[in-house]
Amino acid sequence: MNKRIVNRGIAGLLLAAAALGYSSLVFAADTPVANTVKIGMPPWPGATIKSQVVGAILKPLGYDVKYVKASAPIVYLSLSKARVDVNLSAWSPGQASSFMPYVKQHKIVKLGENLTGATSGFAVPKFMAKQGLTSDRQLAQYADQFDSTVHCIEPGSGANNIVEKAIKNDSYGLGNWHMAHSSTAAMLAEAKRAIDDHKPILFCGWQPHWMMVALDMQILKDPKSLWGPNGGHSQVLTLASSDFVKHNPNLARFFRQFQVDSATQSQWVYAASYKKQDHQQVANRWIAAHLDPVADWLDGVKAANGQPAAAVLQAHFKP
Structure with a gap:
């Protein structure tokens, strides 16, 4: 078969795929998956339940949440290489020496303090x-x-x-x-x-x-x-890979706005770790009873379908 005809045929297929909205499949390796969030989670009770509360908020909004369980130094290294998107348990000054070199290299971004009163x-x-x-x-x-x-x-x-x-x-x-x-x-x-x-x-x-x-x-x-x-006093920071912040400003906004007080997180840990209650149920019960503060975290944030995230979450927990 004539090589020129073959090349034209391939080009035509690619154009057709793009017209049908399938170009993301062809170029998937080069395109960030905006609807997936990988949360680095050290094996600490507070880090675990807090990450799962965040997951219980994002999943009803249409986002796929994956938990990457690893020690804190490994999580920070993974953030620097964009293998993990976000971490919610960066204690400072206690762990600052482990993550600040990556921040100074602009590989990790500090999105803010997610816990007050630590x-x-x-x-x-x-x-x-x-x-x-x-x-x-x-x-x-x-x-x-x-x-x-x-x-x-x-x-x-x-x-x-x-x-x-x-x-x-x-x-x-x-x-x-x-x-x-x-x-x-x-x-x-x-x-x-x-x-x-x-x-x-x-x-x-x-x-x-x-x-x-x-x-x-x-x-x-x-x-x-x-x-x-x-x-x-300690600061507990939210960290994100610089790639995640660049390609996912919508979700980065949520993580910048997410903040809980120490008494609330202690209650989460008490229910999940001390009382051995199901983590997902602990998260869902708390969110359903505190939709107003959760709405503040979601101010200006969109669900995966483009709708206002706070309204979508409200409909999910109060149909």
């Missing part, structure tokens, strides 16, 4: 706070009651390292104290026993976490910012 620090039973213990500056006065012991989590963890440094540097008069370290579950079990028995205990606390709901506890003030900037 803190960590020394924690006590609430009855002790009501009796007057509210600040780390007072800890030395309670050495006998606490048996000069801080209960903390695994060696090598951020909290463990902070306590070790505090003892080494005699911060807040803790120089003669010692640390009893164990797993997070074991530490919180010990804290729960003490709280239930109305006994003093000093342990490592943080929020968001189910402990803030399940335990009658309080995190002490940290005037020296031993636990982080501004008295133990």
